[in-house]
Amino acid sequence: MSEETKEALFSPKNKKLIAEPININNPVTIQVLGICSALAVTVQIDNALIMSIAVMAVLVIGNVLVSLMRNAIPSKIRIIVQLVVVAALVIIVSEVLKAYVYDVSKQLSVFVGLIITNCIIMGRLEAFAMGNKPWASALDGVGNGFGYGLVLVIVAFFKEVFGSGTITIPGFEKFHVIPQAFYDMGYENNGLMLLPPSSLIIVAIYIWFQKSKNPELIDEHGS
Amino acid sequence: MELVNIFVRSAFADNMIFTFFFGMCSYLAVSKTVKTAVGLGAAVIFVLGITVPLNFLLETYILKEGALTWLGEEYASYDLSFLSFIMFIAVIASTVQLVEMLVEKFSPALYGALGIFLPLIAVNCAILGGALFMQQKQFNNVGEATVYGLGSGFGWFIAIVLIAAIREKIKYSHIPGPLKGVGMAFILTGLMGLGFLGFLGF
Numbered sequence: 479m480s481e482e483t484k485e486a487l488f489s490p491k492n493k494k495l496i497a498e499p500i501n502i503n504n505p506v507t508i509q510v511l512g513i514c515s516a517l518a519v520t521v522q523i524d525n526a527l528i529m530s531i532a533v534m535a536v537l538v539i540g541n542v543l544v545s546l547m548r549n550a551i552p553s554k555i556r557i558i559v560q561l562v563v564v565a566a567l568v569i570i571v572s573e574v575l576k577a578y579v580y581d582v583s584k585q586l587s588v589f590v591g592l593i594i595t596n597c598i599i600m601g602r603l604e605a606f607a608m609g610n611k612p613w614a615s616a617l618d619g620v621g622n623g624f625g626y627g628l629v630l631v632i633v634a635f636f637k638e639v640f641g642s643g644t645i646t647i648p649g650f651e652k653f654h655v656i657p658q659a660f661y662d663m664g665y666e667n668n669g670l671m672l673l674p675p676s677s678l679i680i681v682a683i684y685i686w687f688q689k690s691k692n693p694e695l696i697d698e699h700g701s
Numbered sequence: 702m703e704l705v706n707i708f709v710r711s712a713f714a715d716n717m718i719f720t721f722f723f724g725m726c727s728y729l730a731v732s733k734t735v736k737t738a739v740g741l742g743a744a745v746i747f748v749l750g751i752t753v754p755l756n757f758l759l760e761t762y763i764l765k766e767g768a769l770t771w772l773g774e775e776y777a778s779y780d781l782s783f784l785s786f787i788m789f790i791a792v793i794a795s796t797v798q799l800v801e802m803l804v805e806k807f808s809p810a811l812y813g814a815l816g817i818f819l820p821l822i823a824v825n826c827a828i829l830g831g832a833l834f835m836q837q838k839q840f841n842n843v844g845e846a847t848v849y850g851l852g853s854g855f856g857w858f859i860a861i862v863l864i865a866a867i868r869e870k871i872k873y874s875h876i877p878g879p880l881k882g883v884g885m886a887f888i889l890t891g892l893m894g895l896g897f898l899g900f901l902g903f
Contacts, residue, residue, distance in 0.1 A: 510883050513725035514826040557823070558794055565787040573783060588833035591786050595826040597726040674720055675894030682880070682887035689879030697882035 495617040499625035502692055505598045506629040507685045512598035515589050516630055517677040521641070524648045526634035527627070528582050532575065532590065534623025536567045537599055538616055544607040545615035551608075560603045561594070568593045579648070598626055633680050641671035704848045711852035714901050717827050718860035719894035724827030728861050729886055731818075738865035739858075744818040746854030749831050751800065752793050753850030754843050756832040759788055789832045797823040827857055864889060 505511045512533075519529045543563050544551075551559050572590045575583035583590060593599065602622055607615040638644060643656035656665065670676055689695045717723040724745070731741045762768055764785050769776035801819045805812045822828060831853050840846045867889055876885050 507883075510729055511726055513729065514722045514830075517722040517725070557820075561790055561794055561824070562787070565790050569783060569786050572786070588830060588837065591789075591833045592723075592826050592830055594786055594790055595824050595829045597824070597826075600824050673898060674722065675891040675898065678887045678891035678894060682884045682891065685884040685887065686877070686879045689884070693878075696878045 492614060492617050495614060496621035496624070499618075499621040500628060501625075501688075502695065504625045504629065504688070505601075505622045506626055507681065507688055508695060509598075509601070511601050512596045512626060513681075515592055515596055516626065516633070517674065517681065519586055519589050520630055520634040520637055520677050521672055522585075522638055522646045523631060523634045524646045525582060525585055526630040527648060528575070528579060529586060529589065530623065530627030530630050532571045533593055533596060533598070533626055534620065536564060536571055536593055537602060537623045538619035540564050540567055540599060540603060541607040541615040541619040542612045544603045545610060545612045548608050556604075556608065557600075560600060564599055564603070565594050582648075598622060629681070629684065632684060633677050636680050637671050637677060640668050641676075643667050704844065707845055707848050708852035708855075711849050712856035712859070713897065715853075716856040716860060716897050716900075717830065717853050718857060718890070719897040720901075721830060723830040724825045724857060727821055727825050728857075728864070728890075729883060731821075732861050732865040732868055732886070735862060735865045735869060738861045740814050741818045741821070742854075742858030742861045743814070744822055745825065745827060745857050746851060748793075748797060748800065748819070748822050748828055749850040749854035749857075750847060751850075752796050752828055753831050753835050753853075754847045755792055755796060756789050757835055757840065757843055757846035759792060760785065760836055764788060785833075785836060789829060793828050793832070794823045827853070860893070863893060 499505055503509065506513065506516050515529060515533070519525045540560075540563055544560060547559070568591065571593070572583070575586070575590060602618060606618045610618070635645070638646065639655050643654060645653045645655055647653070656667075715721070718725065718728055727741060732738050760768070762771065764781045766780035766782065767777050768781075769779045797819055801812075804819070831850055834853075835846055835849060838849070840849065864886065868886065871885060871889070880888070
């Protein structure tokens with residue numbers, strides 16, 4: 479029995495695997511991965527939630543599968559093997575979404591398929607699952623999935639509240655946040671918030687906020 | 702005329718970067734200098750121009766509902782479209798590999814310019830995104846699909862070259878520390894996106 483197999487399931491090292499991606503090593507804002515879908519499916523909170531759950535499911539299962547096979551995959555064809563694992567999982571996720579939440583899957587349209595090329599998934603498979611044990615890889619998947627979901631929901635929250643004045647949570651009715659009295663006084667929803675460019679600016683502000691809280695992340699030589 | 706329409710629409714109005722955020726990862730990572738940006742942009746045009754028509758043929762003759770009719774009447778009711786993700790990604794990955802080998806063999810100069818970018822492209826969302834949008838748009842023939850691929854690639858090329866040019870110059874500006882690097886690139890892309898919304902008629 480080696481030292482590692484005796485390690486507790488939630489040792490400090492494993493806890494770090496979940497905690498770090500949520501804040502100081504966030505996949506979207508710090509590692510800059512998986513931006514495509516993070517920005518495009520954030521018009522409503524329920525879309526963002528379902529998208530993050532889908533990505534997290536693919537990420538955790540894919541991480542575990544690749545980690546189990548890591549010693550059997552020849553390094554020359556590893557990208558293709560990883561792609562096939564991910565593509566098969568995404569097909570399952572897409573069929574499940576079509577069966578249970580058809581409306582949302584219509585709104586997500588091509589972005590469900592694009593989970594295949596989501597850089598977070600390929601990045602984590604390549605950087606983590608190929609060199610670690612299944613349990614650690616699963617935790618890494620959960621952590622990165624949460625980090626991704628967190629950014630998605632924050633962006634979607636601002637876009638939906640200021641863009642259409644509502645909050646949509648799956649399973650509940652649309653909730654109107656801005657009271658009618660405001661509209662009577664002349665307040666109007668900001669249509670610009672619903673358009674693609676505003677999600678970029680919200681993410682940029684989030685990065686600004688996050689890096690001001692953690693100055694060690696600042697990229698002094700960046701341009 | 703229809704072809705010109707598709708080209709302009711896919712390059713400007715439905716710009717891959719500014720409207721759909723396809724391929725943002727490599728867009729942000731490789732846009733530090735204009736030279737590399739031009740290389741990656743050209744590789745994307747090239748690969749989209751090849752894979753979109755290939756995937757179109759695959760979609761029309763194998764995957765779509767009733768596409769297998771050419772095999773015989775009894776296959777007319779087959780619908781293989783649930784396989785499209787895995788087929789498209791297989792076509793893309795193998796085409797990229799094949800193109801890389803061919804370019805290396807026949808045009809070492811081009812390989813020197815594009816070579817290192819080609820493997821990156823297999824997992825660029827812009828390529829798979831192009832294929833999936835092609836599936837949604839239901840083009841009439843291969844010509845239209847090819848023009849769509851080239852147009853989308855051209856739109857991506859413009860976007861990455863523009864942001865690289867701006868990022869080269871912005872090095873000399875005073876940017877608040879936490880926004881340096883990625884943060885500023887996001888804001889710049891957002892502002893450019895606002896400009897590109899003009900093509901949609903906002």
